[in-house]
Amino acid sequence: MGDEKNGILEREEIDAKYKWDLESMYANDELWEEDFKKAQGLAEKVTEYKGRTVESSATLLEVLKLRDELFRLTENVVVYARMRSDEDSRKSTYQALADRGMSLAAQIEEKASFIIPEILLLDESDLKKYLEEEEGLKIYAHYLEKAFGKKEHILSKEEEALLAQMGEVANSPENVFSMLNDADIKFPIIKDENNNDVEITHGNFIPLMESKDRRVRRDAFEGVYHTYKELENTFAATLNGCVKKNIFYAKARKYSSSIEASLDQNNIPVSVYDNLVESVNNNLDAMHKYMEIRKKALGLDELHMYDLYTPIVKDVNIKVPFEEAKDMVAKGLEPLGEDYIKTLKEGFSTRWIDVYENRGKRSGAYSSGTYDSKPFVLLNYHETLDNIFTTAHEMGHSMHSYFSKTTQPYIYGGYSIFLAEIASTTNECLLMDYMLKNVKDDNEKLYLLNHYLEQFRTTVYRQTMFAEFERDIHRYVENGGALTASYLNDTYKKLNEKYYGKEMIVDDEIASEWARIPHFYYNYYVFQYSTGFSSAVSLSQQILKDGEDAVDRYIGFLKSGDSDYPINVLKKAGVDMTTSEPVDSALKLFGQLVDEMSKLI
Known part of the structure; x- marks a missing residue:
């Protein structure tokens, strides 16, 4: 693995041990469909509380627990579909699943949007009383305090529902950028140091820019930025849309x-x-x-x-195969103690990481996952020093997620x-x-x-x-x-x-x-x-x-x-x-x- 001379591999050509274990989230897409439908059902159940969120401390607790259950399930649905789509953005099946997941998230955001405005109908003295009489609410104290801190920026139930409906439309600039940048854009073929043809990709651009051959660096640099220059008006339009979205939400709130x-x-x-x-x-x-x-x-x-x-x-x-990079990262992080290193090594050996670049795969690197899943990492590993640090970096995110979610309840499980x-x-x-x-x-x-x-x-x-x-x-x-x-x-x-x-x-x-x-x-x-x-x-x-x-x-x-x-x-x-x-x-x-x-x- 890792020999880039043969070009970029198709996903099927990569050994399973170097691919993340998304099957641990959903063994098949049918199970995903079941959770999709279950989330829709829970969303309907949540709406039954509309107008009665704060009628008693017991009702408030019911609503918050149901909201947690709904959001937790929806995260699994959305994140799985997005990560599957990121494996190969050419696969329309998972593009469709990711789109449906985003639509579901927007619908659920809308259906649950009444909760905070209704909570804020309480006086702070009433909230204090509720927290005293209902033991189960104590876990939500910080969450509720944060909500009250934003009281002046929370709108009426109708306005909040309207903003939530905007969610899908509001994400359009980012979605268009992502499709253009990850799936549609095509960079030229240049000659590498050995005069072999190499197609520039998001994944190999920085390694090419690190080349000792200045001609290779210049060709890669010009190849990438001339391509962006040709599409600059489209990219300007997507960025403009995103900035206007941010301004719209700020004004609305x-x-x-x-x-x-x-x-x-x-x-x-x-x-x-x-x-x-x-x-x-x-x-x-x-x-x-x-x-x-x-x-x-x-x-x-x-x-x-x-x-x-x-x-x-x-x-x-310095050229370091991935197996060596893992050992190097573990040794470097030893000052963090035995528990940390034990969990880190478990992550390395139980397929938290999607290691290598393949055709259609999302560029860059990230840490993802949900409260219930492994804290997954997407890499596009090339055998450079920079990529060893990227591995340490993304595992830092995932270890943070691991410690947070194994210590905190769902409501505080992120950061x-x-x-x-x-x-x-x-x-x-x-x-x-x-x-x-x-x-x-x-x-x-x-x-x-x-x-x-x-x-x-x-x-x-x-x-x-x-x-x-x-x-x-x-x-x-x-x-x-x-x-x-x-x-x-x-x-x-x-x-x-x-x-x-x-x-x-x-x-x-x-x-x-x-x-x-x-x-x-x-x-x-x-x-x-x-x-x-x-x-x-x-x-x-x-x-x-x-x-x-x-x-x-x-x-x-x-x-x-x-x-x-x-x-x-x-x-x-x-x-x-x-x-x-x-x-x-x-x-x-x-x-x-x-x-x-x-x-x-």
């Missing part, structure tokens, strides 16, 4: 801006977002210095955007998006520490140092650049602007020029990069990569320095799920994101690493 509406879902002050952008903008000097080092190390007269991914150290070519990138990145930081400590060769050490700096560049700087772009385009539309392809290209190119500095030739092609970023459809998601990375740097340092106490706090963090506000969950683990300290100290470390590399080059 009486928020002053789309960013406030998005962040308020997790009780995050907008100042956390703005402080991040400001902190990174104040620390661009270190990034510009890093670009100078890269230019010097590569021996180039001009540094171009297609020179960003190739390793600075020319003589090292806030604000916390979503922390466990994954802590894994990467610990793995990097392990590799740097155990490396024997100076060149390899320099290679790893370069990789760590790349993590900072791509996770703190690049994601903050994305966050700034996202904030700016929403503001532009909120102030009456229209997102044309030329506006998006111009805005995006200027940001690249600011972030990478005068040593970088910011090629015209990069102006179209916004078109290939799925995260711009996730409603202010990307800033959390940067805050998450900063938190992870802090947590990993605490784990390595303080040992058992820090590990206990950290495992407590993984087990907390959604049982408290994310800022509080993180504070208990030892990181306070209401201050600029975590971001500032991460950027300070970046500056130190840049200086260290400067001496070694």
